[in-house]
Amino acid sequence: MAELAQVIVDVPTMQTDQPYTYAIPKRLESQIQVGMRVIVPFGRGKREVQGFVVGIDQPTEYDGTLKSIIGLMDLVPVVNTELLQLSRWMADQTYAFWISCLYTMLPNALKAKSHRVVRIVDEVDEQTSLDLFQGADELDFERYQNDPQIVSQLLKLKRQGKVSFEYQVEDRARVKKEIAIQPLMSFEQYEDERVGVRANAHAQQRLLSYLQQIDGQKVKLKQAEQQSGLKAGTFNVGEKRGWLKKIAVETYRTPAGMIPDDQHLDSPLKLNPDQQAAVAKIDQAIDQAQNQTFLLQGVTGSGKTEVYLQAMAEALRQGKTALMLVPEISLTPQMVNRVRRRFGQRVAVLHSSLSDGERYDEWRRIERGEAQVVVGARSAVFAPLENLGLIIMDEEHETSYKQDETPRYHARDVAAWRAEYHHAPLVLGSATPSLESRARALAGVYQLLRMPTRVNQRPLPPVEVVDMRPEMQRNGETNFSDRLLNLLNERMEKGEQSILMLNRRGFSSFIMCRDCGFVLKCPNCDISLTLHMDSRTMKCHYCGHEEPIPSICPQCQGRHIRYYGTGTEKVAAELQQLMPSARVIRMDVDTTRRKGMHAKLLKEFGEHQADILLGTQMIAKGLDFPNVTLVGVLNADTGLDLPDFRASERTFDLLSQVSGRAGRADKPGNVVIQTFNPDNYAIRYAQLHDYEDFFKAEMNIRYQAGYPPYYYTVRIMASNEDERAAAKAIYEIRNQLSVSLSKETVVLGPTPRPIARMKNRYYYQIIVKYKHDPKLHALLKDIMRQTQAKSRQDTLVSIDPEPQYFM
Ligand SMILES: Nc1ncnc2c1ncn2[C@@H]1O[C@H](COP(=O)(O)OP(=O)(O)OP(=O)(O)O)[C@@H](O)[C@H]1O
């Protein structure tokens, strides 16, 4: 008789994308659990790979031919039952390997081949310490994992809280330690010591009474120094005299910013009737554990955040946990701070600019149940929260919720899956919902909650559209219309602030030779190089290729090279010339590259250290500054010409979002939108703050053209360094599809992808549009399987369900 485990191995190919059966050695039988990582032999030779245990079978008779698991990587599962199921569903939905989905859910620190150590975190008796740890305070678990006696001893110590198990990938992913002091004597013993110490040795006397005061508890040294007002040296003396001992205790790295302590939290605001109605509906769903999806459609400044916060509070009151997703969290420090100020220590924050160590610490706080509220960007949707009572997705229309590499999941779908698993409501919030979500609300699949007015009946700011064509004729090339400049000056005189946005969507600065028209392109990709003034180079945004800015045209040797496109730098320079006394903060990828810069610049602006905040799209979202009464969009139309059916929707969203930053408090606001397409419908409806009519117009266009939400879409791409091979592969796929798909399904292409060459590979694509095609899913899985099997041909095939971009 033997127990068998089902293991998904870390060999991401189609052939291995299924559980393999391994025998569980006797010594591991009592410890192994589903969701743990293991080391197993794989393939011929002595190759050892990592894997995840995804199932353990009933003991069976077996003939001894199976390979055995070599060792355990974990003592507790790193993936719980829910996430394991989710990973499997996700692999199926996104045409990705199961193993890739499993790793996607884990923090980096647990991804690479990790190394485990066992550390003493609390006193263990001397014998154990000598026997097991040989007097040191940590041991290398790798060396002992196959010794059942040692393992069981360690497990016992772990249960007693005396040792911790840690995964080490690199130093930065280590558990962080801090020195603490541990009093060694009783109150009376300290009393006796005091008598022995000279009365004028004030510091030592103070230390003794401090030690009495903390009553046997260990206190972090830094904190002890603060509380007692004593210097580190005094604690050293105390240690020599045997009054205390220094120990290392585990601490968490807290990402950016202080967490307020629980006495200084914000209290909830008094809700207005719309907010109240929304919160009541959501609370009811939480209380009754109803898996309902709500679409909270509230104009900018309608107080959606307060609705989120109060609904999350309800989930906590019910003893449940809450997950809040926000797009690109580093761009919304204000939002994170509001959540932290409301829930304090119970909040964990997850986002991409955390270091691996910080992320790992936050993950552990969640996994251990110490944090019950999680705020984070896309991948936070996998936060190992148990007992979820509510999931919120703010700005649900944002494309950053879709991952554009494998596994190509959309966080909205994953959130919906988890909400269903936990019988919890899901709240999708936006001022400008995606057409897909709004259509679902219309069909009654989602429940629509509306907040059509701003808090306290403040008006939405009037929006003026300025046609830049006559402006240019009058004033020559400029980024500032007379109207915008007048308003900017007026605001400055009144001591009010302005936000200016330079729309960089689908747009880059490039150079062109005026004599021959030559444009400098990337040698590896089918795209022009972007000018970067800060590093004085031309860069490719796809492959990273970099070269100096040419002063002579490489084609005709002419000297008339011109810079096209407008960067924030150039606009800032023009602004400084037009308004010499204005204090301007510039915010773009260059000025915010360093960690924490984004938050710092926003803080400065919030403290009115500048009159104007000039930035790219990154300033459009979520900012709430009461003193901002003017928003200017310098170029509204740059995104409109992209070969993408969502171009108008994105432009409308962006303009609505950024307009919403003006006049949010008592002072009324104004918005100026500069454009070369003043009659474009996306711009006109944004001017009128008219989501409803934009929705109708855009739905009509989508209907005519057969695009989402009337159809679902899948993009299939094939790439190869050899262009003909890529084309051949995509035609084969096309043929295969056309044989078996339903009549209603439309296959567009094959065509070269709009950016046809990238990193020296040629790309071809097919777009499949379908309404209901029962065979498609299986067919696509087949295609995936076949193309993977033929991998020696060097053709890569990817399948992207509901792509957000078609470039
Ligand atoms: N019930 C309330 N009473 C008073 N002030 C409120 C109330 N609800 C929200 N506010 C305030 O109104 C402002 C706007 O609210 P909030 O930022 O939540 O809006 P929002 O709908 O999330 O906006 P956006 O979509 O533009 O980010 C905030 O300063 C918030 O503190």
Ligand SMILES: [Zn+2]
């Ligand atoms: Zn390139």
